[in-house]
Amino acid sequence: QSVLTQPPSVSGAPGQRVTISCTGSSSNIGADNDVHWYQQLPGTAPKLLIYDNTNRPSGVPDRFSGSKSGTSASLAITGLQAEDEADYYCQSYDSASVARVFGGGTKLTVL
Amino acid sequence: QITLKESGPTLVKPTQTLTLTCSFSGFSLSARGVGVGWIRQPPGKALEWLAHIYWDDDKPYSPSLRSRLTITKDTSNNQVVLTMTNMDPVDTATYYCAHSRGGSKFDNWGQGTLVTVSS
Numbered sequence: 584q585s586v587l588t589q590p591p592s593v594s595g596a597p598g599q600r601v602t603i604s605c606t607g608s609s610s611n612i613g614a615d616n617d618v619h620w621y622q623q624l625p626g627t628a629p630k631l632l633i634y635d636n637t638n639r640p641s642g643v644p645d646r647f648s649g650s651k652s653g654t655s656a657s658l659a660i661t662g663l664q665a666e667d668e669a670d671y672y673c674q675s676y677d678s679a680s681v682a683r684v685f686g687g688g689t690k691l692t693v694l
Numbered sequence: 695q696i697t698l699k700e701s702g703p704t705l706v707k708p709t710q711t712l713t714l715t716c717s718f719s720g721f722s723l724s725a726r727g728v729g730v731g732w733i734r735q736p737p738g739k740a741l742e743w744l745a746h747i748y749w750d751d752d753k754p755y756s757p758s759l760r761s762r763l764t765i766t767k768d769t770s771n772n773q774v775v776l777t778m779t780n781m782d783p784v785d786t787a788t789y790y791c792a793h794s795r796g797g798s799k800f801d802n803w804g805q806g807t808l809v810t811v812s813s
Contacts, residue, residue, distance in 0.1 A: 619799040628803040676798040680757050683743040683798050
């Protein structure tokens with residue numbers, strides 16, 4: 584059972600917009616700890632996609648965006664492309680356990 | 695350019711101790727704010743953070759695995775070593791090491807190494 588809760592799967596057609604939620608608690612996201620998002624393509628290592636809630640590393644398309652409010656965060660992907668089909672994980676820091684924590688992951692299917 | 699690479703046994707027997715090495719380049723683990731973490735992923739399952747070591751030798755561990763883990767660094771050889779005792783088949787996973795600097799994010803990851811626990 585992951586500390587951060589994500590939907591197991593989301594899907595969308597090419598060109599559409601999808602969002603992935605990440606729900607935490609008062610000891611992690613709600614404690615003003617930053618949320619980061621990773622994209623894991625099949626058979627590869629995770630790649631940092633969004634950091635510190637809303638920032639994109641160099642090279643990440645602006646189709647990807649992040650937001651955070653209260654004890655939750657969201658990843659939005661606009662203009663869906665076939666290459667976006669992957670697993671997406673949120674991650675934050677839990678102040679109570681002094682630990683980095685991950686979500687359970689969300690599998691994105693592009694229809 | 696930051697690179698990390700994990701190495702270690704691909705197969706261990708139950709109750710044995712696993713030792714994994716993360717060899718890295720492109721950064722110094724003696725630089726302020728820098729850290730290296732270990733994360734694992736059982737086949738078909740989610741990522742799980744295991745441990746982290748900072749430039750100042752601070753070493754936070756996963757609360758659920760703390761009693762079995764030890765993380766150390768060799769700054770001069772650019773390596774971080776993770777040991778996990780009393781291995782069990784449920785510990786079968788791909789083990790990743792990753793770089794961090796400032797905050798809790800992991801901005802560069804190794805390719806991962808699959809460790810299978812079986813007799």
